[in-house]
Amino acid sequence: MVFKKRLSYEFNGFHVPNVPRAPRSSRRRVLHKRTVEDGQICAIELLASLADKLLQESESSASSNASEGNDHSRFGKNVVKQERQYEDKPLKIESLDQGSCELSAFGSELIPESNGDLKEFQNAENHATLECIPVMKKSSFSDKVSSDLKTVIGGTAKIDGAFSNVGDSCDCKSENKGFDEEGQPKGLDARTLTMSNTYISKDSMEICVTFPESINSDRDVKLTPHRDFVRKASFSRLRNAIKLGSRDDDDKNFTRSNKFSNRFKASRPPTHIGDRRIRKLLTSKYWKVAPKLKDFEVSKADRGLKPLYCKRKAFYNNGKYQYDIFYKKKKKFCDWHSAVTSDGGVSNESVSNSPEKIMSGDKSNSAAMLHGANGVSSSFIGQQASHRSMDSHVKLSIESFRIPELFIEVPETATVGSLKRTIMEAVTALLGGGLRVGVLLQGKKVRDDSRTLSQSGISCKDNLGTLGFTLEPSAIQSPAPVCSVDPPPPLSHDAAENVTRSLATPPVDSGISEAVPEPPSLTNPENPTDGNQEPVSSDTDILTDPGLPESKALVLVPAMNGEALAVVPLNQKPKKSELAQRRTRRPFSVTEVEALVQAVEEVGTGRWRDVKLRAFENAEHRTYVDLKDKWKTLVHTARISSQQRRGEPVPQELLDRVLAAHAYWSQHQAKQQGKHQSGTLKLTETSDRNEAGAIQLLM
DNA sequence: GTTAGGG
DNA sequence: CCCTAAC
DSSP states (O other): OHHHHHHOOOTTTTOOOOOSSOOSSOOOOOOOOOOOOHHHHHHHHHHHHHHHHHHHHTOOOSOOOHHHHHHHHHHHHHHHHHHHHHHHSOOOGGGSOOOBBOOOOOOGGGTTSHHHHHHHHHHHHHHHHHHTOOOOOOOOSOGGGHHHHHHHHHHHHHHHHHHHHHHHHHHHHHHHTTOOOOOOOOSHHHHOOOOSSOEEETTTTEEEOOEETTSBHHHHOOOOOOHHHHHHHHHHHHHHHHHHOOSSOHHHHHHHHHHHHHHTTOSSOOOOOOOHHHHHHHHTTTOOOOSSOOSSOOOOSOOOOOOOOOSSSTTTTTTHHHHHHHHOOOOOOOTHHHHOOSSSHHHHTTOOOOHHIIIIIHHHHHHHHHHHHHTOOOEEEEEEOOTTOTTOEEEEEEEEEOOOOBOOOOOTTOOHHHHHHHHHHHHHHHHHTOEEEEEEETTEEEOOTTSBHHHHTTTSHHHHTTEEEEEEETTOOOOOOOOEEESSOOOHHHHHHHHHHHHOOOSSOOSSSBOOOOOOTTTTTOOSSOGGGSOOOOOGGGGGOOOBOOOOOBOOOOOTTOOOOEEEOSOOGGGGOOOOOOOOOOOOOHHHHHHHHHHHHHHOTTOHHHHHHHHOTTOTTOOHHHHHHHHHHHHHHHHSOGGGOOSSOOOHHHHHHHHHHHHHHHHHTTOSOSOOOHHHHHHHHHHTTOHHHHHHHHO
16 A cells, blocks of 8 residues: 555665565656756866866867857766766666767868867867767868868867876776776877777767768768777776766666666566556557567666555565566567657656666657667767858767667676676677668658758758758668657757757666766756656666667757757657556466356455455455456356367356356346355356346345 | 456 | 556
8 A cells, every 4th residue: 555655766865666566557756856966066167177278278269159068068067977976886887878879970161270170179178078088089081181180189189188197097996996997008099099081989989970061961971880999989988987987877877786786687678567558559559579689679668567456455466576577578669760759758758757767868768668679779960050161061960879778688697797798799789780871851861862961951050950860770671760850959958958868878888889978967857848758657677677778869969059959759659658568468277267256256246356355365466457357258258159268278167157146246236245155156056047047046 | 446348 | 468437
């Protein structure tokens, strides 16, 4: 009885509830907004000041735009969090972000300009600062730019150096804590990753892409990270994560970790038992089967709890929940495209808080789940119109790329290393087929590859806001656009939030990408955009899902203009799509049928709670609704020919009793207390189906 | 929270 | 079994 009420855990407190099973009715928890911690603020300030210094050194340029500021704050916050975490907590692998590939594309246009360098530099700086990760950016796109590039690089290098120090200090700390460090060289060299045309920061997997507006959308832009590269990235990321902790709130991570560790073992993607609605959605039209993902299923974010029918029996379901978790199977979602919502709202619907979501960013999770069904990964891209693009270059930034949620089965005895490997394999398998890039403009897929960006309208500032990209495993044909960016972006702030959510880290580090910087926490909690925020109700168990829902988050990075771009989900359809698992089927045994018949004979129909108490008091998995349903089917079964019956045959004798009791109680409305004992109905047997007769006898 | 039914 | 409307 008290259970349900207790269920509203507070995630803020990171309290993990131990409820065995959740009541069906959703437990919708309200997310609590995170408050920024003082410490964080300080850290931010420090970082900010540091950044300023750097900028000044390089002859600060005044040109900072709102968007940048935004990013900065985000990153800064992120950094702070990381530091904090690393200091305060023991890091757990589980807390690592799944990682997403972060892709940033910078237009080359800036470079040539006198100011361009500076700006670029700033960008770089921001990134570095934000992530506390050295980022090397280099663009070889055009030779003419090379000189400018140098400058940029230099700037970056500086930053890197500065941060490397930080990293070192971090390392020391971590070492003290007993973390293993890889013998990575320190300094820029170690952390610099250079690629031609495409640069990915080792840690963040940031990819910079530059291209002229006139390029063909398809061929010129390359977003494919190299495998090795990926590895490296993940590696370094891991390292970072270890050192600094994941960007998520400590609490979050912590909680997640706990969940994860506790539940991960299960083989099936146990996920959440969810909200009925969610289940419904899942089972029905909303999800499609992903052809390719067999090894891992996509799970849905929703961790709804099942209802406890234990009001009277208070702990009646103990342990059941767990059972469900382990044995229930997850359905795959195919609608992931719809899922990719800016706020992830798609999936959330009314379901609210799953701790997980809260932690990681609900929206993304849910979205991820949906996507996951397909196994397609999508990414949101943030792009910005190049400011003053006199040179007609389009500047785009893809902040992150996430893979769909994966379910992985790992024995409890598995090592962390094996866990990571397993995840890596799953991810690799997912992406093994290669990625296909789709371009979305105003939610529509841009198909004509030969058209220039300007011809496609992509170069227009107005349209940039509506530009989106999709990354899908090429194996999957589903052409459907995964996500799009919403044109009318509300506030940059919102955008940031969206991004954040989408980026929310999954419990496990996929090893592929790094966590994305968190958005400003202040605003996070409330998302005006949609009600999605509410995390899906989840139990603690949720963590169980090893799944890493990854959606590819597409984030728009506000460009210089500072207008914020909001990522909007293309499809609203799965508004509520939360996944719920269907309970495992448990056919009634003859014994149970017998008990049911007996009880109904005694108590009558229409008093299922009493029946339950009388005959199934200890059968946690049999709810009174189940009993009622079973009775319904029994009556039906008794009326059909034995040839038409399926499953374990029920003795005719029992079926006869069913009919008799049914007939009897239909006449009696079953309201009167069970004065009728089995004896009473026995008489019926004689008269058999003659209802009137039975009644007469009974009376 | 229970019931009663439809799905 | 699920989901809901009605109580």
